[in-house]
Amino acid sequence: MSEISELVLRAAERLAAVPSEDFAATVRECLQQIIGSAFRVAPGSVVDATGSKSSDFPIVIYRQDDEETVSYPQTIPADRVAVVVDICEELNSARLGEAYSRIAEAKRLVKSAVPKGEVRSNRTLGIILAQKSEVSLDLLAEQLYQLACRTIHAEWLDMLVVDSVGIINQAVQFPGENVSGNFLPPAEGALASPAPPAFYVTIVMRPTGVSSFNAFVAFIVGHLVFFAPQIAESLPNSNLIVDGQATTAITTLGFQPNLSGELVPVPADGYSGAFIPNTPIRLEDPQGQVLGALQFIKWQTGGVILMAGKLPLEGMLIFLPNLRPEYTRVVRRPTHQISPVLPISESEFNQFLSNIQARSNIRVRKDVGGIVKQKFLDEGASSPFIARCTLGLLRIRENVLTEQGRRNDFDKRFESAFSALLNAREAGKKLGETWKGHTERVASGVAAQVEGRDIRIHENINKQLGADFESFLNASTRAIKTGVQGICSFLALDIGFLFKKQSAFDANIERLRHTDSALADYLVEVRKWSERLLLLRNNLEHDIWEFPKVGYEIVGDAVRATEPQLSGDKVTALVNFLLDRTLCFFEEIIVHVLQHHLPLGVSVTEIPLSQRSVEAPERFQITPYPGGKPRWKIMYHATRFEEI
Structure with a gap:
């Protein structure tokens, strides 16, 4: 376990012992000590350039002005705000709904666009921190899913923490893989149409127990690095903050981008076990040497193409009908490449394969390793x-x-x-x-x-x-x-x-x-x-x-x-x-x-x-x-x- 991980654990032990009335102030003090002076941690509200204002939050993390005088609570300009945290002494379904609305209100405030050429995020991270909860993490996760279904993704809650119990947040999962890292608020335009990236956003429960505060702090620091990359080196390493802590994640329901760039619920037939994946199509050179394999995945709107092998996928995507430059924004993963969400059906994917065969010296083999689709039972999963x-x-x-x-x-x-x-x-x-x-x-x-x-x-x-x-x-x-x-x-x-x-x-x-x-x-x-x-x-x-x-x-x-x-x-x-x-x-x-x-x-x-x-x-x-x-x-x- 790293030194910073132990430091945060000791802070968590301190939090567990303080009375409720001192909880928020102690959290602020601990966060300020860990994050350092690059950001200020204070109570206050957030206001944007139009005059719209959020509710008061016990914790706002923001870039401070050099000439700022400290007086609490205060109103903080939205452009400087990186994180808002709502604290609840004892969480239940009603209080979760209320806190979710306050977070969404803060995220809705207008911010100045990131200047062209700068690589950073201007999004506000929203977190609920509960000292304890009347309901289980499972029920909280179910409610968060329902709330997310009714809310545009830019206003989603990013993490819910029940102190000394566990956390709920969203994780990224790429097609063909298990859940990978945390899902942080995407930068402006990251999911823009006409070809948003293809991935899943899955709600996960993490039974982090006594290290829940570590997960909370690491999540905040991970966002601050993207919010102010110019001072990233002054922040602690988020991976070291959770060093030695449990990494178990329980996946629940999820979302995926549609062609319009909106995160929408994954349909029932899109979950593992509910469909038979298409057989990969083998690509060979004229001598029969395998160059790669292509696979079509039906998406909620359109489809996604996966490719394994040494050929670059963007070089294959030029054979798509009605090609646009955005269609070649390929995501490279350790074992395969993933196209963006494309406005194509399975029949258009077959036309794409025909184009490869007709316009190049690559041989398309559809007859290799086929799946025999045979009736097994007269019953389905509803039985x-x-x-x-x-x-x-x-x-x-x-x-x-x-x-x-x-x-x-x-x-x-x-x-x-x-x-x-x-x-x-x-x-x-x-x-x-x-x-x-x-x-x-x-x-x-x-x-x-x-x-x-x-x-x-x-x-x-x-x-x-x-x-x-x-x-x-x-x-x-x-x-x-x-x-x-x-x-x-x-x-x-x-x-x-x-x-x-x-x-x-x-x-x-x-x-x-x-x-x-x-x-x-x-x-x-x-x-x-x-x-x-x-x-x-x-x-x-x-x-x-x-x-x-x-x-x-x-x-x-x-x-x-x-x-x-x-x-x-x-x-x-x-x-x-x-x-x-x-x-x-x-x-x-x-x-x-x-x-x-x-x-x-x-x-x-x-x-x-x-x-x-x-x-x-x-x-x-x-x-x-x-x-x-x-x-x-x-x-x-x-x-x-x-x-x-």
Whole structure:
């Protein structure tokens, strides 16, 4: 940890001990000490050249006039103001809305344009600093997103800080990458049409805890460097201020520039996992040597072109129809190049490829490494099964397995386990449909008739029911014994004793109680149904018993089919019960083991059933801990999968 980082941490400890009435003055004093004399930190309001004036702020950071006399509070010319900070003793939704409006009002004030040739920002940074909060960081982030949707981006709040808990701000994310740095107010004209840069602005929660003040100070200093680059060397290094501090970030919803240069919400189909990306198009020289690859990304308005390889993207963009100079403003990233947002559709991108092929000696190969788009299920992300047993779990694993190789290894195991779960679900559904269809045909007289005292049956479903039941047992056993157990083992959790003899199970449960008592209690209850599932499967495998046959009886003038039973349970009811338990076990155990591998400051919370998204009703989501929504704890329940 750097010296400046420790200095700011000590200032944070001092802030935590001061009474509320002295909090603002102490923050000003600490900031002034850290920033130095190049800027003044004082209370006051901001006024622009038109006479418009902001509300009073407890903290305004501005370039001072050499002849300025100190008297507080004061009115400060907008051109000199770099940062305004609103302080709240205890934040809630109403106070956040009020403070957001005051910040937007200050950002709305007119400033003189940056003279041509100068490279600096004249934007005002707006921050809310709360001593504590009545609501979780998650709910504050959701409200900030809604407020941003109703506010032009030039007036957005830049950071919200809950002292000793965490921060919420916007981060930059480029197409094809993870979240990178903080999003600072862009300089005037930076997002100008007709071809604004292509990137995402994502709202992120950072569970910074005791180092929240470090993040707050570093964010301010980072902006001051751009506000007054001529004195940047006199300011502390913002990276050193957060040296040694946690860097965990929880992404939420985001925005992207449209062709008009406005930051607008990313549409639902623009998030990872909601679309299939286009296959990269390979570019080769006449000898077949690979020169690069192009990929089209559909944007909210228009599209974006990505390029990997040694060719310069701007050299390719000259083949665009209706080319304008602004279209060649390429962003270079470590692994690829990104075009600005272009007014092109996918069909116009294909015309662009045709132009390259026809007007140069570059060969365009569209037939390499194509994706097979095959129907997988009749359900989409709006299905609770898909949302909870795939999307939700994979979102959590993104925060655990950040290294691609490890993530791929996990995904192989997950795919195998989920495939078995799908097969169990399909076999159970097929068995139910077979039985239902047969009972209806028997009752209607199509499949059975009364002949005196006898019953004539025209179809026999015993073999089909037995096959479906066997398929269900095999698939559900694979899902939990091979699939879930394999995932847990990969993440260093041994649950193999769940499937062993009672004495081995009891001994391991006692050991587990010392390290994870909640999981031990959960597995004791799971054993009550999983043991029956495995026993049925083992008996079937070793031909110890035969699947019971369908019975029939005369009721009045008709025939009624009586369902086969196993130990007093009707077969369809038993299958539905075991499938329901398997689904809950699959979801809950995987979430539990992933939860234990999340980075410090992050946990999992359960979304109430009534609050789940219609588009993707996931049950669990990442939350800051502490400071976020209530932390989920594994606990056995008898509630059906669809009802919890």
